[in-house]
Amino acid sequence: MDTENTEVFSLQALICPKCGSGEFKPIGFKGSASREIFSQLGLRTMAHTNEHGPLVCRCLQCGTKFTGRPRPAEPEELLESPCTISLTRSGGFIGALIDFPVFLNGVRAGSLGSGQTIEISTKVKHNVLFVASETGAAFSNFFRFDAVPGGTETLTFSR
Numbered sequence: 001m002d003t004e005n006t007e008v009f010s011l012q013a014l015i016c017p018k019c020g021s022g023e024f025k026p027i028g029f030k031g032s033a034s035r036e037i038f039s040q041l042g043l044r045t046m047a048h049t050n051e052h053g054p055l056v057c058r059c060l061q062c063g064t065k066f067t068g069r070p071r072p073a074e075p076e077e078l079l080e081s082p083c084t085i086s087l088t089r090s091g092g093f094i095g096a097l098i099d100f101p102v103f104l105n106g107v108r109a110g111s112l113g114s115g116q117t118i119e120i121s122t123k124v125k126h127n128v129l130f131v132a133s134e135t136g137a138a139f140s141n142f143f144r145f146d147a148v149p150g151g152t153e154t155l156t157f158s159r
C-alpha cells in the first residue's frame with residue numbers, strides 16, 4: 001500500500017453524540033492551538049499549517065454542539081477517480097482584502113481571495129467544504145455535496 005502523502009480524510013464518521021444524526025453544520029475550530037495560530041501568528045502562518053483544534057459542529061437534527069476531527073477515509077468512501085471542485089468567491093466588501101482559508105472535510109485545502117476561483121481535488125464521495133474567517137469560525141454558507149468521479153462540482157461562496 002502506498003500511503004505516503006496520499007492519506008485522504010473524511011468527516012463521514014462524524015455523527016451527533018446525542019441523536020446519532022450525520023447532518024451537521026460546521027461552526028469552526030476550537031481550542032488554544034487555533035487561537036494561537038490564527039491570532040498570534042497571523043493568518044498567513046495559518047495558511048501553511050494544518051495544526052488547529054478540533055472541528056466544532058452543530059447537529060441539524062437536535063441542535064447539540066459537538067466536536068470531532070477528520071478521520072482517514074474508509075476504502076468504500078473513495079472515488080474511482082478524483083472530482084474537481086471549482087470554488088469561486090464573489091461579492092463582498094467587508095474583509096475583501098483578506099484571503100480566507102478553505103477547508104475540505106475538515107482539512108485545509110487552500111485559501112481564497114476576493115473574486116478568486118480555486119480548484120480543489122477531492123477523492124471521497126461525501127464532502128463538506130467550508131470557508132473560515134481569520135478567527136477560525138466557519139462562515140454559515142458551507143457546502144455539503146456528493147462528488148461525481150471525474151466530474152466537476154462548481155460552488156460559489158459569497159462574502
Ligand SMILES: [Zn+2]
Binds near residue numbers: 060063
Ligand atoms: Zn443530534
